[in-house]
Each structure stands twice: as structure tokens, then as C-alpha cells.
Amino acid sequence: DVKVTQSSRYLVKRTGEKVFLECVQDMDHENMFWYRQDPGLGLRLIYFSYDVKMKEKGDIPEGYSVSREKKERFSLILESASTNQTSMYLCASRATGFNSPLHFGNGTRLTVT
Amino acid sequence: AQSVTQPDIHITVSEGASLELRCNYSYGATPYLFWYVQSPGQGLQLLLKYFSGDTLVQGIKGFEAEFKRSQSSFNLRKPSVHWSDAAEYFCAVGAPGTYKYIFGTGTRLKVLA
Numbered sequence: 001d002v003k004v005t006q007s008s009r010y011l012v013k014r015t016g017e018k019v020f021l022e023c024v025q026d027m028d029h030e031n032m033f034w035y036r037q038d039p040g041l042g043l044r045l046i047y048f049s050y051d052v053k054m055k056e057k058g059d060i061p062e063g064y065s066v067s068r069e070k071k072e073r074f075s076l077i078l079e080s081a082s083t084n085q086t087s088m089y090l091c092a093s094r095a096t097g098f099n100s101p102l103h104f105g106n107g108t109r110l111t112v113t
Numbered sequence: 114a115q116s117v118t119q120p121d122i123h124i125t126v127s128e129g130a131s132l133e134l135r136c137n138y139s140y141g142a143t144p145y146l147f148w149y150v151q152s153p154g155q156g157l158q159l160l161l162k163y164f165s166g167d168t169l170v171q172g173i174k175g176f177e178a179e180f181k182r183s184q185s186s187f188n189l190r191k192p193s194v195h196w197s198d199a200a201e202y203f204c205a206v207g208a209p210g211t212y213k214y215i216f217g218t219g220t221r222l223k224v225l226a
Contacts, residue, residue: 043216099164104156
């Protein structure tokens, strides 16, 4: 089974802090994704990476950046956290192939105070 | 533009009753279609997927879904619901040739004992 591990289940940060969310997958998947989940809005794509050091903006990239230095690891960075970034963050990975399904981590619930 | 609509925000059924969760999509061609389930505090787990071929698709946990091109629908069904099925269910559309998935806003299922 594919395992996608997000380093933190819960995080509490202060406004203005730089925040790192880490995600590791163990199935040698080329593609990795960061989503944000908010009630009533479903999942919205922040960034995805189709290979090491390659990234593309999703639908809501503002206020976020990403890093993929190794194939198995995809980091989401909040440069200066704001209260409107309080949310559930989900990492996912998938194999190459547009019909491959996403495999999700358990999520990180971030609260910015 | 592509979109996914899950018209029911909440559904309550009794244990042992049948279940149907609705999903409608808007896309110019036949997309890749997925249903995911999210238990409280967890990430999303793939229930089933449709790409082509037989329009009735079997998934895990006794779920099935039927693709109806004429109605642009991909409804999820289960003949007899168990209390452990209480969760949130997401329909998703993947556009062939892209990395993007569009998720519906989810349907939260409550099961009465």
C-alpha cells in the first residue's frame, strides 16, 4: 500500500511566522500535490509537483510556496502565516499516468492565531 | 469550465438501508471519475474509479457507482449501509491530459443505529 505521511497532525502558529508542512511518500511517485480543505469549499489545489524540482501553481497559490528537492518529499511553505490560512492541509501523491488515483496523507490541521 | 456538483451536503440513513450519493460533473468529454471517502481526522481514501468501459464500477467496502453519460452523473451506491460508513464522501473529476482534479464539496453521511 502507498503510504503518504504528513509530519504533523496539528500545528498552532502565530501570525507572521514562517511555517513548513512536510510530506513524504514511499512509493516512488512522480507527482505530488498540496490541497487545502475548508468546509463547504471541498479541496482546492495549492501547488503540485510533477517531478523533482518541478512545480506548478494550482488554483490558490497566493501566500504559499513549495519545495521538492527529493522525489519522496514535498514541502509546503507559508512564508508569513495569516489567520486566513487556518485550514486542513492535505498532501497527495500519484504515479505517472493521468488516470492514476491520488493517495492522500492524513492531513495537517493548521491554526494560525 | 470543469465543475463537480454534489447537491446533498448532508444525508442521514438508517443502518441497513440503501444509499445513493449524487455527483454531477461538467466536462466536454468523458473525464476520469473518482469517489473518495474521508473518515473524521483522516485523509481521503479511494473508493472506486471510472475511466472507460463498463459503466457500473465496483469499489471497496461494498460500494458501487454508475456512470451515466447522458446525465453527466456518477452516483455512488451501497445496498446496505453499516454504521462504519459514516464519513464524508467526495466525488472528483480528472481531466485527461492534465494534472488537475476537481473535487466536489462533499456529502456528509450520518448513519442511525
